[in-house]
Amino acid sequence: MALKNTNPTKTQAWQNLTKHFNEIKGISIKELCKDVNRKEGFSIQLDDLLVDFSKNRITKETLDLLLQLAKEVDLKDAIEKQFTGAVINVTEGREVLHTALRSTKEDAILVNNKNIKPQIQTALRKIRSFSNKVINGKWKGFTGKSITDIVNIGIGGSDLGPDMIVESLQYYKNHLNTHFVSNIDGDHVSEIIKKLNPETTLFVIVSKTFTTQETITNAETIKDWFLKSATVFDIPKHFVAVSTNLNAVNNFGIDKANVFTMWNWVGGRFSLWSAVGLSISLSVGFDNYRELLNGAEEMDIHYRNTDFDKNIPVILALLSIWYNNFYEAETEAVLPYSQYLKKLPDYLQQAIMESNGKGVDRNGDKINYQTGTIVWGSTGTNMQHAFMQLVHQGTKLIPADFIGYKESLYGLTDHHKKLMANYYGQIDALAFGKTKEEVHLELKTAGEEDKIATLLPFKVFEGNRPSNAILFEKLTPKSLGKLIALYEHKIFTQGILWNIYSYDQFGVELGKELAKKLLDKQ
Numbered sequence: 001m002a003l004k005n006t007n008p009t010k011t012q013a014w015q016n017l018t019k020h021f022n023e024i025k026g027i028s029i030k031e032l033c034k035d036v037n038r039k040e041g042f043s044i045q046l047d048d049l050l051v052d053f054s055k056n057r058i059t060k061e062t063l064d065l066l067l068q069l070a071k072e073v074d075l076k077d078a079i080e081k082q083f084t085g086a087v088i089n090v091t092e093g094r095e096v097l098h099t100a101l102r103s104t105k106e107d108a109i110l111v112n113n114k115n116i117k118p119q120i121q122t123a124l125r126k127i128r129s130f131s132n133k134v135i136n137g138k139w140k141g142f143t144g145k146s147i148t149d150i151v152n153i154g155i156g157g158s159d160l161g162p163d164m165i166v167e168s169l170q171y172y173k174n175h176l177n178t179h180f181v182s183n184i185d186g187d188h189v190s191e192i193i194k195k196l197n198p199e200t201t202l203f204v205i206v207s208k209t210f211t212t213q214e215t216i217t218n219a220e221t222i223k224d225w226f227l228k229s230a231t232v233f234d235i236p237k238h239f240v241a242v243s244t245n246l247n248a249v250n251n252f253g254i255d256k257a258n259v260f261t262m263w264n265w266v267g268g269r270f271s272l273w274s275a276v277g278l279s280i281s282l283s284v285g286f287d288n289y290r291e292l293l294n295g296a297e298e299m300d301i302h303y304r305n306t307d308f309d310k311n312i313p314v315i316l317a318l319l320s321i322w323y324n325n326f327y328e329a330e331t332e333a334v335l336p337y338s339q340y341l342k343k344l345p346d347y348l349q350q351a352i353m354e355s356n357g358k359g360v361d362r363n364g365d366k367i368n369y370q371t372g373t374i375v376w377g378s379t380g381t382n383m384q385h386a387f388m389q390l391v392h393q394g395t396k397l398i399p400a401d402f403i404g405y406k407e408s409l410y411g412l413t414d415h416h417k418k419l420m421a422n423y424y425g426q427i428d429a430l431a432f433g434k435t436k437e438e439v440h441l442e443l444k445t446a447g448e449e450d451k452i453a454t455l456l457p458f459k460v461f462e463g464n465r466p467s468n469a470i471l472f473e474k475l476t477p478k479s480l481g482k483l484i485a486l487y488e489h490k491i492f493t494q495g496i497l498w499n500i501y502s503y504d505q506f507g508v509e510l511g512k513e514l515a516k517k518l519l520d521k522q
Ligand code: F6P
Pocket: 155, 156, 157, 158, 206, 207, 208, 209, 210, 211, 212, 215, 268, 269, 354, 505, 508
């Protein structure tokens, strides 16, 4: 049941891709886009989502060869193994089953010969009933008042996912104020505490291991602060925990009834679909949370069942490999044209870089080809006035994902028209640029002929900079779930193609160990 083990650079497809790359590396997106049928052949529609990848430096042959690579490493087999609960996180001896958390199908998924579906349903019911009680005011604090504020205490996957989703779904938010404390920097927790009333605040301590220094330190500080106004007997009304480590939770003083379990077969950075998403459900209500899961499930079904040439996560993963491993592009930009998605790049940095930042293959051998891409980004249009100069005219090739929505949520059509004009304007500017001739004519028409000799080279845009347009109808919990699952599957696909293990993260340990040693010495 283990994942197959294929060095991608030793495949026939890789040899063919290398040859093909040398033949077409200078290819022009502008020339390619003269084909009026290109958009149709290089885009995929999945219900409310349209992914247009026509503005890439690829031909039909490039795509065929990349698809051949996916076939040679037997991606299909790997996808089935992930969905059906094989122990594909080999180095940690674990299954990888975040997809099971959003599955509404009846089919059993076995872990240690036990179907995990019933426990997932029980956990969801507990999230629903708890969220309802807090939202409708029936859950009371130690002085009999209803809850007004939620504080999520966690870090990494126990913070970034819930924080990003709560921010992204602000439009759907209820009356509760939601706060996130993560950093060990005491100023972070102090600033949050300043805003809180202990009588009306609920603390959700989220830690898979319940040993993470930042989370436990922040939780202890908050507990001390709380106990200045209340007694230990009031803790059950104000502290709940999400963890796999029930003993540690118990030692912290949290009531058994207030523990939301999670499981080792869910990786931290893929855990917002489990009770780690409790603060999401509290913030937007359980029905919206379920919609988020439903959207993710739709993407799961698409990823698992669709032929690779029409499979969105697979195509985006292959394009990323094309630029990373052949064009030697080191980074990728994620550019959402929605202010709601401002935390998406941070979230994706953990998901992508903690997963695929690996230098050793599945044999344990040092890798001599490039793996994990560096991902970064910010929202449009703000970033157009910040870093886009470098993306347009700098010396680096930076493939970009433009994420957009056909409709805005508040319906300010004038704003939205302008926003989307910028979205398409940036994509076209990157792809097609502006030639010397065009600049020449432009200056001449403006009556600035005297400036042509000095200004012309600075105003030229080479273009030929690739991007994908990821366009949804509207930002809803469901479309957001679909978007996040898309990136999750892209990550896994790339890990398979690079022959690495995407679901461990030993690289974060050494720094932690050294910090601990330094602390012990003090
Ligand atoms: O930084 C490493 C890491 O293990 C992440 O993978 C994880 O999301 C984060 O720490 C938090 O871990 P925990 O939920 O166990 O506190």
